[in-house]
Amino acid sequence: MTNTGTPAVWLDQAGSRAQQYFSEYSWGSVIFLDGVNTLERYSTGYQGSPTASPVSNVRTGSGTAGDPYTITTVTTLGSSGVQFTQIFSYVNGDRQILKRWELENTGSNTFNDLRFFHGGDSYFGGIDSARSWYDANNSMVYISNDSFAATGYMGFYANPATPASAYFAGFFDTGNIQAAAGQLSSTADANYRDAGYYLQWNRASLAPGARWAVEATEIWSDPGALQVFAPANDAVVPGQTITRSFSIQNFNAGSDVNAELALNTLPAGWSASIVSPASPVALSPLASQTVVVNITVAQDANPGDVQDIVLSATAGGVTNQASLRLEVAAIDFAISPTALDFGNVTVGNTAQQTISLSNGVGSLPLDVASLIHSLGAEFSLTADTCSNTTLPAAGACTVTLQYAPTQVGAANATLTFPFTAPVTTTRSVTVTGAGVTAPPVIPTAAVPVPIAGAAGAASLGVLGLAAWLGLRRRNKKDAA
Known part of the structure; x- marks a missing residue:
């Protein structure tokens, strides 16, 4: 991680270590504090000279699930009074990075129409050509290439608590141009390109003292043509029941697959079941399918407990899987x-x-x-x-x-x-x-009836139907 927050990532694939961003550091963030006003545009370095000024860049943690490796990079954005903090966390052995960004307004000015972008030029699996996709189910941009023996997919998706406003996946330079201009097109190009991807987040305003947090996950799956996609990790409480959507996709462009689905065995008190679809699932070339899963957290789970919900898909004797990580939180x-x-x-x-x-x-x-x-x-x-x-x-x-x-x-x-x-x-x-519908209104009919005048002579007046009927009932009672 550079001191301004531009990352580099390597992944062990097929027995060798391959960089995942082109030229190692072809990745980063762009921040607009005032709509598309380029005078209030800042970057961490990939999209031109860095305009975020470094304050600190520190790595902590031991790499375990409870204490992940964490790189916290703090910068300031010019003289705006906005502090930009980037926090990347990684658990040793995982194939994903949790990314979090915080913009805190320490100045006296209110900023309006803020836009934040993160992404860049990929070099997935050491190959500079990939298809690009968008999974609406999990709001994920991702890429794949045809080297299924060495790679699966490389993807990026926002936490549902901080949903992205727009996305781009396709020719990397198109994404760079869109991010630099302040608006992504929400398109994905499934043709093989020199690919990259971006996500965009928007916020209406940031007042003095306010903080804006964004969280997302970048993930690299295991190799294989049949792939599984998990939803974003989440915090849960004891006894809670949730429904989450996974996805499966057949990356093979030339043949169908029948995927057998299964969930991992959970500790006592926890449960998970596939609601739909029924297994096996037939997938035509390049097709995908949503898999809905119900999960119940153990009533006696303790804050800090971590449980992975693993969905596996098997076809032709080959199994691939993806995990949803749930952490029990002390939420009050x-x-x-x-x-x-x-x-x-x-x-x-x-x-x-x-x-x-x-x-x-x-x-x-x-x-x-x-x-x-x-x-x-x-x-x-x-x-x-x-x-x-x-x-x-x-x-x-x-x-x-x-x-x-x-x-x-x-x-x-x-x-x-x-x-x-x-x-x-x-x-x-x-x-x-x-x-x-409104209840029907019954009109009151006007009925002429004889009414005794002041001098005892009969005169003709008008009474409502209800009053007239009441008068008749009273007269009959008096007569009885």
Whole structure:
């Protein structure tokens, strides 16, 4: 790692060590603090002369799962008052690197329309030609070449708590140009190219004292034409049940495969099962398939426990696999309610309800990123004090949702709270409601009835039907 944060990576493949970025250091980050204003654009060095000024560059850790090797690089971005910290972590023997970046505004100016890019020019497996792909299931850009005996795929994907805003995978120089201009095209080129890839993250503003954290994983799979993709590692709590999506893909362009799926055996109290599809799975050339897995954390799991959920795919006697790493965390916050039901709401009317998030008493500060939602046309956020905030111990925030049905029938959505410290994870709230028609209005008929006048003479007045019927019932009772 250079002092400005440009990395180099080597991987042992087929008995030799191969660099994974072209010319060793053809990788890095670009930061825009003011939209696409190039006067507020900074880089770690690959995309031109480094404009991030080094402060410190330190390696710590022993390489174990509980104490990974970590390189922390701290730089400043010109005279902006923004400190840029990059943290890369690696567990010895793994084939992945956890990457985290933090932008902290230590100055007095508010920055708007921030954009952060990371990527570069690959040299995957020592070969300067690769296909490029995008896996929407895990929001991953990745590349593959035709040397399946030595390589699998090289990929890059954001943690769901800090989802990427755009991506690029294809000819490396196109990616460089797009990153330098401030916007990726969200395209992937499956033809063989001198390939590279990028991810892009956006944030609306960064006020004085605010911090923006982004987390992603870069991964290199085992060799083979049949490949397995795992979702991002996550933090869980004892007794929690989660659903995660893996993927499998046939990289062979000339033949079908039938993949047998299996999960690893877990310790007592933990469980995992494949929800769909049924095994074996038929994959045509270059085709992929989502694999949905349900996982339950042991009720007696302890904070700090780490458990890998391993999905294996076997075809033709060859097995490949990928792991989702779950770490049990001492999380002490509460979301209420965890499921929000508006019930029946008349079409054309609106209803509002509030969700609260509270940090535990004595807990570490809780960093909340921008809320993630797929609310559709009928649900909307009308108030939000949770996004991009830090809750102190015993602190709280609220979100108000509105339901305005436009048609009869059920509606549903999901609102996700993303957390970036003290752990990076997400928690989701399901939102439901039903649009109904208004009850029919029965008009009150006007009926002429005789009414005694003041002098006792009969006169004709008008009473409502209900009043007239009541009058008749009263007269009948008096007569009886």
